[in-house]
Amino acid sequence: MATSIDYKLGAFAFPRGWFMIAEASEVGRDPLALHFFGKDFVLFRGESGRLVLLDAYCVHMGAHLGRGKSSSIVVQGQQIEGDSIRCPYHAWRYDANGQVDEIPNLPGPCPKSAKLHSYPVQEVLGAVMMWHDTEFGEPDFAPPALVEWDDPRWVNGTYDHLGVIPIHSQELLDNMADSNHFGPVHGVPPDYFSNEFRDHLYVQYQGGFRLEYNAYLRTSTFYTGPGLLISRQQIGEIHSIEFIFHTPLDDGSVKVWHNVVMRTDTDTPGDAERAAQRENQNAVLAAFAQDFDIWSSKAPATTIMVLKHERNLLLARAWYRQFFNPRENAAAVHAELNGKYPVAHLAAPDESAYI
Ligand code: FES
Ligand SMILES: [Fe+2]
Missing domain, CATH: 2.102.10.10 (Rieske [2Fe-2S] iron-sulphur domain)
Structure with missing residues (x-):
């Protein structure tokens, strides 16, 4: 491990x-x-x-x-x-x-x-x-909040408990910068892809045509700190928000939860909307399971053979390291990294405008 x-x-x-x-x-x-x-x-x-x-x-x-x-x-x-x-x-x-x-x-x-x-x-x-916080300091940022969680038009899912995987959470973080895995693993090669760092936030914008749904998929995904991923997703008329929350158990293993919140057309969702939400959650979970499957059996990428078009992988690791070091050093990391990083051949004019 x-x-x-x-x-x-x-x-x-x-x-x-x-x-x-x-x-x-x-x-x-x-x-x-x-x-x-x-x-x-x-x-x-x-x-x-x-x-x-x-x-x-x-x-x-x-x-x-x-x-x-x-x-x-x-x-x-x-x-x-x-x-x-x-x-x-x-x-x-x-x-x-x-x-x-x-x-x-x-x-x-x-x-x-x-x-x-x-x-x-x-x-x-x-x-x-x-x-x-290993240094036992008070929180210097807030946990994520979503207005949709309390909005009656959005149906909240229940958490999928995905258990413990014996890999370091670094491997999950790598996914955020990994524009080249969407095609092979998920069948959705991105048309546009970029990352953005904002202090303790790490964002990914991407989109591409999803063959199995015959529809365009756009996602806007952000980490609040190192363990809480929230992803806004639009595919056709379906709007969802996926949560992937992961917490180290021991050094080198991680426990994972998953959830999906889905938009409906009504203020008073009933059984039909709840069934549609569950079906959607299962579909989103199936896509995540494709990543999970790779992680469960891979060798640790303690170093990566990084090619020219993959520099975002290294930037993501630099961002992640701020949380493993004294917080007094974090401001220097923010000053160095904050900004947008499109993947050159997948650049879009304004990625944040999509969702
Ligand atoms: S009160 Fe004695 S062990 Fe806790
Ligand atoms: Fe993935």
């Missing part, structure tokens, strides 16, 4: 940014044990509805806060109090900031050092997103 060091990504094994860690509907008062970024976490929803994500292991004697489900206080429904969680072992109570604020039978105050790290979390697009 190739790791971040093998790809020469920088100082950190894991990138900085917002990442999906669960579906919002999966998280309730029953704490979830999660593993991402080579670490264990516990995620729960407090009584106020607030989402709380803490490091998993109790500072006292190391019990996992999200396991030990047979412990009496868990079975009795006494583990969550307000927005706090009690350890299943000796019932030390952690508040939403990770501070121990109550220890049974202890005369006197709790030690200040009894604290776990609490991570920023937000619920957006039906997903729970965490802010991961």
Whole structure:
């Protein structure tokens, strides 16, 4: 399994940014044990509805806060109090900031050092997103938002859980710059193709004739940080927005979710519109599965034999590296990279005008 060091990504094994860690509907008062970024976490929803994500292991004697489900206080429904969680072992109570604020039978105050790290979390697009930062800084950009998600004319899909693939997320990122794979893999050679960098955003505009649909496909795709891809797609009269969200599990493996939101002609979509959305989601997923199939069996591209018409692949890797290095260096990356990069033989006058 190739790791971040093998790809020469920088100082950190894991990138900085917002990442999906669960579906919002999966998280309730029953704490979830999660593993991402080579670490264990516990995620729960407090009584106020607030989402709380803490490091998993109790500072006292190391019990996992999200396991030990047979412990009496868990079975009795006494583990969550307000927005706090009690350890299943000796019932030390952690508040939403990770501070121990109550220890049974202890005369006197709790030690200040009894604290776990609490991570920023937000619920957006039906997903729970965490802010991961090896330097433990506050978020310096927002997770993506889409007005269509709350627009009744658009039907939201449910997340496809595509599981864990044993490749580094760098290989998924490469897809954004890879104008030459659309023809062979997806059967849609692009007529126009360009990339654009805007600080923490990375955009791809492309379009071409899709034979199997006998219609023109245009897509406008952007990453918000290193793990959240959202792609606006128009094929004939069908308008969709695809999500591909991926989060490192360990260094060299990645967990992937997929979803599609589809436009309808009505403010009150019914069964027919929901069925059309599901059919469309399956078709979009089938196209993504073509990439997935390649990734699941390929050797790691820790270096690429880059030809002249493929320079965007190298630029994309330069953009991606900002998230694996101290954030104080990111401004220099933005100053160097921000701008549009058409692929010379696929240049269009104004790619952003298409969608
Ligand atoms: S191990 Fe958690 S309270 Fe003792
Ligand atoms: Fe692809």
